[in-house]
Amino acid sequence: MGSTAKEEMNKFWDKNSRLNRPMSPHLTIYRWSVPMMMSITHRGTGLALSSGISAFAAAALLLPGSYPDYLDLIHSLSVGPYLIGLAKFGIAFPVSYHTYNGIRHLCWDLGKGFRLPQVNRSGYAVIGLSVITSVILALI
């Protein structure tokens, strides 16, 4: 009967690419805000963690030997406590941030905390908690 939204969208994009129309600037001109940055960081940490897990899984399938052997290998390089602490922070921060911001997302999904002051406050809470948790985890 009528055309679906999907068909209309495809027609729109087809016409634009056919006529080689330039796209208006967006990310380069729009003013960045803390909620915006936190949102893309949530996505970034998610992608990074997922890649890490996939890489670990692939390594488990492809590399010979067992996990403790590889740990001993790293240990024998004796990289020094600061670098180890840094590496632990590097792992702990994405996990912490993604977890805390994930909880923030779940609160939104329940319909809570949408007013702008609440968004900013919960955002700063997530950042603060993430840093504190990561530092603590890096030290133990």
Next chain:
Amino acid sequence: MAAVYKLSSVCRRGVHPLLYQSALLARPAAILQKRREPPCLLTARIHSSQALHSGADSKAASMHWTAERVLSIALLAMGPVAYYSPGPVIDYSLAAALTLHGHWGIGQVLTDYVHGDAKVKMANAGLFLLSTVTFAGLCYFNYNDVGICKAVALLWSK
């Protein structure tokens, strides 16, 4: 075929809740204003989608959304469990939950950034392959090696 609505009050009076009507007025009409202005001819196209088809689609999407949130909460709960009672059950549960959460998450990223039927299909196929390998690798690690919980514990004891 697009249906045509008469939007008589858009001119200067704001939009009428004509959208609530399900009946369609098929005739475009000229509206004469009291002031001496050219009659404004207002038509609009609306899209009617097959109600049943879109109902099933949106139901599936809605259930997927809910499943994503349920999985997220389950994954949150697995953290403390993994810490306080590590073992093979939580190892395999983590393997499944992490893989699925990542699979659905990357799926949303692809939906956002990949356009075009062929590219979408390719990307999702690649994702499926990646997630399969990830799950297989994690299960292999759980079975033949120390397991996820122990691995994290060992890594942190360094």
